[in-house]
Amino acid sequence: MRLFRRDGFDRTTMRAVAKEAGVSVGNAYYYFSSKEHLIQAFYDGIQVEHAERADAVLERETSLEARLRGVLEAWLDVAAPNHEFAAQFFKNAADPASPLSPFSEESTPAREASIELYRRVVDGSEAKMTPALRAELPELLWLLQMGFVLFWVHDASPGQTRTRTLVAQATPLVDRLVRLGRLPVVRGVIDDLMGVVRTIRSTA
Amino acid sequence: MRLFRRDGFDRTTMRAVAKEAGVSVGNAYYYFSSKEHLIQAFYDGIQVEHAERADAVLERETSLEARLRGVLEAWLDVAAPNHEFAAQFFKNAADPASPLSPFSEESTPAREASIELYRRVVDGSEAKMTPALRAELPELLWLLQMGFVLFWVHDASPGQTRTRTLVAQATPLVDRLVRLGRLPVVRGVIDDLMGVVRTIRSTA
């Protein structure tokens, strides 16, 4: 990880990693089946640290907006030091065939833990909504986070301020949309949306 | 392209491509600066063929739903024969640093042409909406298409029927959402959404 952060993912060779670790190249492959698998540890680390910070937010905040925004900003805080490096290996994570893809079979535990976090964001808030929406909203919020990550990876602004602006702008909108969902006229549309979410999930 | 389709992107070597073309490896690099650049042609081809089929749809249909659905299904029709191959090089397109990324500087012409197509989808329809929404909806629909492409790439069902189901389910929803936008209560939310879209665009 030290080398990856210093030189970037692509410019760090497996030979350098092996040397730094004091083992042979072949031995590195005995424990990590590919260069990609080396960053699984990084992946997990982000998730653990994010969960911790998110916990602090969820204990503090009660409104849906503040809870969502706090959790997203926690992610940005945790991920910030790795922005450059993350952008470099993002392409591997986007590969449908890669185990690192957030939609992959291998990522199921991490994905479900992440959705579970958003379930707590929703359930612990004082926001009122239909049971159907309450059931699916966590997955929608997780998808939203994936969108933010995509944006963040492409964000070249210093300190990724643009992503922070986007989050600050988008979270009140989510809150308003959820409130809107209580209107009788909107109910039908929400039901259809839930249907779409179910279709998406049944494929993964 | 013949070799790519037959053996897949990764298993096709530049040496094989050069041999098939009857030139040396170095010469291949004289005309295409990387293996990735070879698929730019494929990329362009899809776009051209999609534009043609979309034209036919737009001449025929008048409702927003039918126009949108027709255009999206046209894309699926055009892309279908290349599904396996496309999934293999999708990771390159997802790389923020790659010129093939739909968000990249180099893709600007193709991206704008695509957004322009969705402007025609909107403007040629009989759907009524606020000027602000009418201005931004094309970009939103393009983003939606990117989402469908992401889904399609991960779609392992035979003939990508799941993606087709999703499109069939999602397009009426878009239509309903646009209709909903005319309600006074919803106006404010739409305005906020437009603000988010503008933030997203100003980064790209």
Place this chain on the structure above:
DNA sequence: CCGTAGTCTTGAACACGTTCAAACACCTAC
């Protein structure tokens, strides 16, 4: 203490994308 089976470790070798100095072809000017 020896043998053996299982686990770890090694670095040379492989295949690939990419680069580059050299060679070649073609054209224009005189």
Place this chain on the structure above:
DNA sequence: GTAGGTGTTTGAACGTGTTCAAGACTACGG
């Protein structure tokens, strides 16, 4: 027709991720 310049072509060579046959180490039963 020759000299020189510009654009094209070549394949060997480089650096990379990955593999693999061979060796070294460890544990344990006799």
